[in-house]
Amino acid sequence: EEVMIARDIMLAEYTGGHIHVAHISTKNAVDLVRQAKKKGINVTTEVCAHHFDLTDEEIEKQHFDTNFKMHPPLRTQEDVDAMVEGLVDGTIDAICTDHAPHAIEEKEVEFIYAPNGIIGLETAWSITNKRLFQTKKLDLQQLMDKLVYKPREILNLEIPELKEGAKANLTFFNTDEEWTFTPKNVRSKSKNSPYLDTKLKGRAVGIFNKGQLVLNEIR
Numbered sequence: 001e002e003v004m005i006a007r008d009i010m011l012a013e014y015t016g017g018h019i020h021v022a023h024i025s026t027k028n029a030v031d032l033v034r035q036a037k038k039k040g041i042n043v044t045t046e047v048c049a050h051h052f053d054l055t056d057e058e059i060e061k062q063h064f065d066t067n068f069k070m071h072p073p074l075r076t077q078e079d080v081d082a083m084v085e086g087l088v089d090g091t092i093d094a095i096c097t098d099h100a101p102h103a104i105e106e107k108e109v110e111f112i113y114a115p116n117g118i119i120g121l122e123t124a125w126s127i128t129n130k131r132l133f134q135t136k137k138l139d140l141q142q143l144m145d146k147l148v149y150k151p152r153e154i155l156n157l158e159i160p161e162l163k164e165g166a167k168a169n170l171t172f173f174n175t176d177e178e179w180t181f182t183p184k185n186v187r188s189k190s191k192n193s194p195y196l197d198t199k200l201k202g203r204a205v206g207i208f209n210k211g212q213l214v215l216n217e218i219r
Contacts, residue, residue, distance in 0.1 A: 001072060002028045009036045009043055020154055021045035023098055025072040027082035034091040044154050045086075046094040049120060049127040051075065052083035054194060059111075066107045066114035068194045070098070087146065088137050094150045095143075097124045101190030119188045122181065123195045129175055129202030140175075172206035179203055 005021055009032060012019040024030060024045045036043045048070075056074040059065075068074065086092035100117025107114050128147065132138045138146070152159050160169040181195045207215040 001026055002032060005029050005032050009033075009041060012036075012043060013039070013041045016042075018042040018044070023048055023051070023072055023096070024086075024092065025051045025075050025079060025083070027079050030082045030086040030091055034086070034089075037091065044093045044150075045091070046096045046151070046154075047083050047087065047092050048096055048098045049124040049131075050118065050194065052080055052087065053127045053131050055080055058194065062194075064111040065194070066109065066111055067118060067192050067196065069111060069114050069116055070100070070118050071116035084131065084137060087132065093146070094154065095124070095128055095146045096151070097121050099188075100192075101188055102192045104191065107192050117192065119186070119190055119193050122187060123193065123200065125173055125204050126179075126181075126200035126202045127195075129173075130200070133175060134201065167211035168208035169210065170206075170208040171204055173202065173204045175202050177201070177203045177205070 001024075005024075008019050008021070011017070013036070019042070021029070021033060021043065022045075024033065024047050033043055033045050050070070051072070051074070054068070054074050055077050058074060059068045062068055083092065087095070097120030098117070099119055099121045101119050102115055102117055125147075128143060133140065133143060149159055160166070162170070178199060178201050180197065180199050181193065182197055183191050186193070204215070205217045206213070
């Protein structure tokens, strides 16, 4: 990971182009991006929610459960801490999910043969809330920048406005609701998540997409 990022940063510096580093996961990689930004190189990066929460120790603890196999793989506690630090100081621009569904039969094999990837859409907010908001690392506006605005800015997508007459694109969330992510309440057709049967805090409870209410669990 670090060798490829170092190479691509050099190419971006040489050409004056923009490079976006997807799914950053190691401390050294974050340091490379931080140094590049200080030099004025046009580089942006993102991190998956599970990479600032879970460590590689979980793999052995969970007896090589294939739901803990993804790419990049889970890293050390030092790397996890570096992801949080990078989010706080602005080195890491955005938070993503790398949502990668797999059929049950694909994951019910030996760890070495299982495909990489986990589902992440339904747990991303809860992880972010637990690791960054509840610990007062970032406030809600900063989290919205990481989750909503910066990703669209990087991709040159229009940012939806909250104004009269506009089609609603909104997510309502509760920062304090505690819930358990069970196979029964997974909305994805796939169940390949390392957070199955885990108690989480914070939940998306309502979604408007292009003016249509597509989720309503407001209690």
